[in-house]
Amino acid sequence: MTARFVWIRILALLSVLLGVNYIAWRWLDSINWSAWWIAVPLVIAETYSLIDTFLFAVTMWRARDRPAPTSPPQGTADVFITTYNEPIGMVMATALAAQRIAYPHHTWVLDDGSRPEMAEAARTAGLGYITRSEDWTGKPRHAKAGNLNNALMNTDGEFLLILDADQVPDPLILHRTLGYFADDPEVALVQTPQWFVNVDDADPLGSQAPLFYGPIQQGKDGWNAAFFCGSNAVLRRDALMQLGTVGYVRDLEQSTARTLKAAESLLSRAARDRHADEAVRTELTALRDEVAGARRQIAAGEPIGEVTYRVQAAVDASSRRLVSRDLSALQADLDVIAQLPIERDSELDAIVIDDTALDALATREMSPLGAVESVSALLDALRVDRPGEAQPIQPMATISVTEDMATAMQLHSLGWRSVYHHEILAHGLAPEDLRTMLTQRLRWAQGTLQVMLRDNPLMKKGLSAGQRLMYFATMWSYLSGFTALVYLAAPVIYLVFGVMPVTAWSVDFFARFLPYFIINQILFLVVARGIKTWRGQQYALALFPVWIDACVTAFANVVLKQPLGFAVTKKDGRAEGGPPWRQIWPQLTAIAVLVFALGIGLTRLAVGTADGTGTLVNTVWVVYDLAVLSVIIQAALYRGPKASLTDERQIAL
Secondary structure (H helix, E strand, C coil): CCHHHHHHHHHHHHHHHHHHHHHHHHHHHHECHHHHHHHHHHHHHHHHHHHHHHHHHHHHHCCCCCCCCCCCCCCCEEEEEEECCCCHHHHHHHHHHHHCCCCCCEEEEEECCCCHHHHHHHHHCCCEEECCCHHHCCCCCCHHHHHHHHHHCCCCCCEEEEEECCCEECCCHHHHHCHHHHHCCCEEEEECCCEECCCCCCCCCCCCCCCHHHHHHHHHHHCCCCCCCCCCEEEEHHHHHHHHHHHHHHHHHHHHHHHHHHHHHHHHHHHCCCCCCHHHHHHHHHHHHHHHHHHHHHHCCCCHHHHHHHHHHHHHHHHHHHHCCCCCCHHHHHHHHHCCCEEEECCCCEEEECHHHHHHHHCCCCCHHHHHHHHHHHHHCCCCCCCCCCCCCCCCCCCCCCHHHHHHHHHHHCCCEEEECCCCCEEECCCCCHHHHHHHHHHHHHHHHHHHHHCCHHHCCCCCHHHHHHHHHHHHHCCHHHHHHHHHHHHHHHHHHCCCCECCCCHHHHHHHHHHHHHHHHHHHHHHCCCCCHHHHHHHHHCHHHHHHHHHHHHHHHCCCCCCCCCCCCCCCCCCCCCCHHHHHHHHHHHHHHHHHHHHHHHHHHCCCCCHHHHHHHHHHHHHHHHHHHHHHHHHCCCCCCHHHHHHHHHHC
16 A cells, blocks of 8 residues: 555544534534524535545545556457447447557447438448337337347457547457456446546636546446446446346246236235135135145245246136136126236336226126236236337446446446546547536436436445445435535625524634644645546535536426436537527526625625624635535536647547
């Protein structure tokens, strides 16, 4: 362990301990309860920040600077270039560069737009071309995840290099990464950084992420939690296929268990019908016992297909016997059966029979034959070929609009390992205007929060404690939009109205806050080690409306079942129109309010109606907020990269 990592651990420990000391004091002794409406939200926001500090400290505790793999590259490889509506020239530039990768491989253009001109260009260049088959017509498409899943079923390379349409690869990218798979047969993923050539040193849109594609991914790598970022990564086919198969079996098991439970309830109710004769009730009881036995067999691990086949055979035999006994009320029951509310959840890749509908069905008064036929209809919905999907096996996760993190987390839960290789081996294009950048960040946040709501890592089986925290840390960061509102409001309320969220700006406050703040900043500087991080810090606060929007829309999608669209990031120049002032009105409003509050606060200080210490503290706070939010105006006025940066991309090609 190097001296730098020793210092990182010391500073991380101090940062957490000092933070706990400060926050404990804030909760116990400093809240101004007479102004609880701002005092309590502020201390909650500070507690959120302490948890953020803890998660960052844990991330950096085991930061890993990997050596190059020792084994030579081996195995067959496919290079996948995903595209939907990007310019054909851009796609072909990436594809031709991929074709020149030195390691033997096949290059495939995965065209989700099914464009004839794209197909012609690919075939003329000797590239493979894959688009969706007719099997996908009228079925859930699952965006990029579906595109990759379709390609997986049409290729056979042992390893897959996945590239976005704009990510031009280095010729040695496979030579530099495949060795990890030979070193460790449990490695499923090798992720490399994403770097953009059309970004100047000012990086007004905050596109480069050197802190994430560096210390943070290295920290996650130390916990075996470096995750797939959608491009510039190599994945093991066997791992993905195992993931798809396991996911399919688990979904089928869950659907089968829920369906058999409803069937057992329905048959139990019908067997208790006092109007039925004894022979019919005996028949229904025997069938109920058959269903209950099937539930136990599946729980014990017996094959679902065999168990449900036996149950269906028993149901069919019982139905034939009951037909000869009871034809009364048959038509009424069949009408009910025809309208059974059996649906599919396209985002969960599973057969879904709504719980409310199952409960209603299980408690419905039916004739004996109607009950049996209802059970038969439920079992028929459990066809193992997944008729609602284009293909039954979906290796890439489809529970989120961003398939990358979800796929990596599921691979880790199955015991597979990942690697972060800290070397730039592909050069891409970042958004060139604020409107496009906001769309991209919103999609990232929505996808991450979808995963948190659908498959929370803190409760996911198969993950280690470190992996749980590493995934949760990324998801947790997108909740910061709500704390940003409090941090922006608190100084305004003090400067304008003189309302204090703390009991006093006392020595106790500064003696606890300043050491925590200073050590936290020193830890950040030591971790960054010369990396430019100011732009990232600005956008962490300046994009607070985007983070809030992502929380609201992801919740509405997962919990309330409202649709969530998928927007492809534009990478071929600026979006049409001028600066998106309407999209950034919350930030502009915050800037105006902060400036107003600063003027009021200084005026109150001048006339002697404000406390000097409190005004100084909050003035510094407001000036910092204004410096952070100023980036949004700079980004709105940004006119795109210099021509020299475009020339640099041509050199890369």
